[in-house]
Amino acid sequence: MTGFLVFLYSILLLSITFILSNSGQLNDEDTEFISIIGAVVDCSTRVGREEKIAMDIAVQDIYRLTGHNLALHVLDLPENSARAAFAAIDLIQNQKLEAIVGSITWHQAALVAEMVNITIKRPIISLTTGLSLIVPDKELPVISMYQDISVQIECIASIIASFKWPKVIAIYEDRYSYSSDLGIITLLSASLQDSGVQLEHYLAFPTLSSLLDPNTTIQNELNKLKGKQNRVFILLQSSLTLASLLFENAKKMGMMRRGYVWIASASFTGLLDSVNSSMITSMQGVLGCKACYLDTTASFKDFEVKFERKFRAEYPEDRNSQPSIFALRAYDAIWTVAKSSKMLHEKNYSKTLLQHILSSDFEGLSGRIHFTNYKLTYGPNFQIVNIVGKSYRELGFWSPEFGFTDNLVKNNSGKDRSQSGEEVLNPVYWPGGKTSVPTGLSESNLLEDRGKQLRIAVPAISMFKQFVRVSHDEIPNITYITGFSVGVFEAAVKCLRYALMYEIVPFHGSYDDMVMKVSQKAFDAAVGDIVITASRDQPIEFSQPYVESGLAMLVAMKSDKSHHHWWFLKVYTKEMWFLMAAMTVFTGFAIWVVEHETERGFNGSSITQIGSILWYSFSILTSAQGESFKSPWSRFLSVPWFFLVLIVTSS
Template sequence: MDSKALVLLMLSMFCLHGILSGERPAVVNIGAILTYESAIGKVAKAAIETAVDDVNANDQILYGTRLNLFMENSNCSAFIGTLAAFKVINKDVTAIIGPQSSVIAHMLSYISSGFRIPLVSFASTDPSLSSLEFPYFVRMTQSDSYQMAAMADLINYYGWKQVIVVFVDDDYGRNGMYALDDELTKKMIKISYKIALPVRASRKNILGLLESSKVMGPRVYVIHASPDSGLEIFLAAQDLQMMTSEFVWLATDWLSTILDTFALSRHGILTSLQGVVSFRQYIPPSHKKNAFESLWSELQESGVTTSKLNAFGLYAYDAVWVVAHAIDEFLNSSGNITFMSNSNLSDIGGKIRIDMIKTFDNGDLVLQKLLNLNFRGLSGPISFDGNRNLVSGAYEVINIYGSMMHLVGYWTNSSGLSLSGNVTWPSGNENIPRGWVPSTREKPLRIGVPRRVSYVQFVTVSANNRTFQGYCIDVFNEAVKLLPYEVPHQFVPFGDGRSTPKYWTLINMVADNEIDALVGDIAIVTNRTKLVDFTQPYISTGLVIVVPTKSTKSSAWVFLRPFTVGMWCVTGAFFFLIGVVIWILEHRVNSDFRGPPKRQCLTMFLFSFSTLFHSEQEETLSTLGRFVMMVWFFLLMVVTSSYTASLTSFLTVQQLQSPIDGIDSLIASNEPIGYQEGSFAWSYMANSLKIPKSRLISLRTPDDYEEALLLGPKNGGVAAVVDELPYIEIFLSTKSGFGIVGQPFTRSGWGFAFHRNSPLAIDMSRAILKLSENGDLQQIHKKWFCNPNCTARTARSTEPNQLHLSSFWGLFMVCGIITMAALLIFLLRAIRQFLRYRKDQQKEDEASSIPSFMKNINRFFDFMDEKEEAVKNMFKQKQRA
């Protein structure tokens, strides 16, 4: 016998031994729990029965072991479904397929875990079933966690920020809605209203709940219902005239399931679904799928089923094969299937005899084999992730319009949303709906307005609360006119009229939905933006410092202020020095500097002062004298022009009466600081600048500002007032003797406050930009504020305007050096000429009896007289000529 024949003989004997020894059972029981008359149950029942027949007819799996199916009807009831579960478990089943309802699946998951029987559901999409609480639950379909991520991407794609969710108030509906809320929150989208429908809600109940939602702003509705009752929602919406271009209707995959299951024209269903967008679980095309669809057509013709095939029918068919593969793997590796009595049930008696139900010994092994599967079924690749969910996450986006469903895009868990077609919305509208209306006439927007007691130019409210005026009100009204839709609204005043309300309280009221918006002089600051959304700023602002000032126009000695004392002294000394030096340089050669001593003294002092006005009558003749005058005139030009500019400043600008010249000196002064009651200036100075709260004094009106500043810190007042620039501009236009010091030390603006993610905030921002671009915003500002004093006065410090010697010492030094150098040259030349003259007279001096020092003096003066006489003769000759 050759080797091949020997191997075949051994295999045959091994197989025969296995069959004879009973290691592979002839029959393995499985259970199924469905709702037979439901849209999904009708298809699933036929699909499961067909799958069992196909498994038993296939010799490539189970190898002689047959599946024996025990199917029970749960009748869409958790109670009946529980009883049905005990019935099939009592048949020693190795796995349970179903149920299709997430509500029933929760109950059966506890039972299957207790008896260690895998529960393979082909239609329970509730995400919470994947928790560790249900270790034997296996999802043979796509979890709603995928679908809700897809829904959030779709809503975000079109830019809608608020939605209304309609859901069935059971585990399936609530948990699906929670999953959607989580996904929307990631994208800063809000569920503004939730409509919880009772299970099997009547048309009357649905009409009432939908009617109440019409007064809400959002017009984007997400419907998460069951296939058997969800259509009533659209029928009710059609009755309420809500299937119009103003509304957006989005549905989860329950809608595509019912449309796939029944004929599209059934009961005129498409009439109430025009423009609806829905998801459908994506099943990739394959030869197996095509063959099964052909088989399904034969089943319909033979009367086995009357329903069309839907996605859940494919998943139900694959669920049977998943169970068959898992059992086959288990039998190949572990041997016989065994059950044992449950000791926990031994003390439970009664007619039902629950204590007789056995626990599946090998349930954990079968579960493990099932979770490790990886093959391709009718629904596509089949494998499971760590949460016992089918690895998938792909949906088709369908749009219902006309007489059919149109495929407009896809969503996958890996690549996200991809739209390839145009969506037709309700009423045939192809433009993307706004998905939101700000208000209705039945419920107009409640716009909060602060009742100010000061600076009423911004906001003022009449005594009867009917008239609202001011700069902020005008800007809001003009912006509303530019919106492409009507915004019914009513102003609601806040405040007792005795004190301005705290704006933080009003901001919190918007955040808590007590009012819809806030209009007024509302500063946009960081902490407020965490609670509400602001529009584009309609006016720029910032905190500034106001201090008392005094005018120098009426001072009799203001002309002395431009120079410091040192500057005046040095300038006067140079006038004297220049006069003396010029006299010395010109005395010998210029007759204008000669004469009696009294006349020469007057000439000496008057000459230098007359140069200040270029009115000197004496002419300089010597080269050195002219050089000195050139430098002196340059110095006078610089000094006099600087003096003129400084004096002009002193005569036209008010000066500080306070040592505070900016925010740094204000913080370091340790003196009281005033701020406007209710302003954010308090929190900024206390929290950001760390100024002690004891230094901050609340002031209510401009009169309080004036009184506190005039009193000063020593008399119970304040050293300065810190407030926003628009208020200070009004204050300075009505009060004199005050000015702004330094620059604004914050940069901000005023805007209108709305709820977080409010589309109206975006539209109003665009309207404000249009007002700015077309000049209307400037005209409104001019209407309320511009007058002859509308420009804020800025105070300046005295010290920087005075001219110090340090600014001119270089120029004085150069002038002094040149002057002294000219004088030194003159003296050296005079001495040299004298030495020559002395040499000629030396012989004559030796014969004289006069002392030598007296001779030298006499000769020096004789020398000088001779020079002067020579000069006189020269001038006389010039005059004669």
């Protein structure tokens, strides 16, 4: 009995050993397909929290749908911190990462690639804005997942050009590096210049973490902007926290009232669905462009439900849990690495993971995922939004191919791209409650608010009546002021974006006195044939001259008669001379046919008869020859000819 128990125990021990051995082999096989990915996010920001949640959901979806295991190592570090680069280096060396995804700047990525063996080519997928402006270096395995910011800049420039604001001021947060931020400013300035708009000034705020008193700093900078005449501001690049403080202080300082214009870029408007109502209250009338994505697909709906549930569970202090475009890009970035890693392990060992990522081509939640020169190939389409009430209104769309349109789905192939946003977009609710387009200039707004009329002086007695003519009708007691200069002024007023109220007043005095009255503020401007001289140019400013001024001399022109011998032939055209000669010869020949048998002058040799025909052809131009005709047919032929000759000679 004891021997039998020993035998059973031995069999059981061998079975357990065999099972454990096979289990170890399976685990070894599964381990071969586990992709280890590092994620660098800043969970102190809304964007960082969304990216972390989206990456976690992507890892779960990939395993559920494909069976591919991903190990995600998340580093919660400030976005522009040097610690992020060193932490990424530690992950690559100790955790054997295949790739890194997250808020990695270009300088951080370059540091990582330099510190780690660059020949390994560990792909780094960056979700930041600044990287899309850097010229790609093929020696560095850095890929930008952020869509080309130049397209967004073009959209903003198109909005400004549509409403014909001459100057703008750009505001941005210096979050990445001096060179990349200046690259955005340079890109904006060039795009605005193409539309005839001037970038008058730009204001760079440091990151809020570097400021001891952010509110005081923001108020001081806004005070400087408030002193400028320009009232059109572009929030080009900003964190949600800085934007919140900026608009809150702008409202307190009266910079969200009528006459101001605020335009926000997609880096901020992409988070509008997640901002609270108190922040929305201080942003009434702000115009912005928001990256478009399909939110009606089944895959997006599934992701949205998971995201909201997980976000509320991990961050209950955030009231809004809707995903933004930043979450979608992070989700697509993990899928890009997973697809490429699976292809590397299962199909093609000749390519590196970086090469597989760069050859990606699939439809993600944020749009088409395809890379060219280490950047996304396809530029985004933008939705133009207007913050009103507790949320925002959708005004229309803008795309690089079609410009402004009211519908991206319908066929726009025949659409005129020259249409402006004002023509296509829905009416805009501007700051202060106005629906008419603001002027963007402080002086004009003051004139509109006060209801003041400009007093425009014109010379009552002009030297040249064609430029200014002042006449008075006593019966209806109306003064009429007309002329070329007045017409030019009225045409210029019609080109303004606002209704300019003015009164044209005749000035009885010299031109110098009228200029002096303008400099003394008795008149706001003067219109007329006013010559620009050194003395007049000192106290006032002149517009560009619309006619040339100067002295001209009139002299009698000496007649050159050397070529005038044939002037008498210019009475008629060449065609008329040939026609008259032909008709004369033809009439003479017809009369010769009738008269040559009875008239002696038509007898003789052929030369004599030809001479007689030519003689009669020209002599019948007078009525003298008409009396010598013998045949009534000759007289009949002569009547219409004499009538025609009479008409020709009288003309």
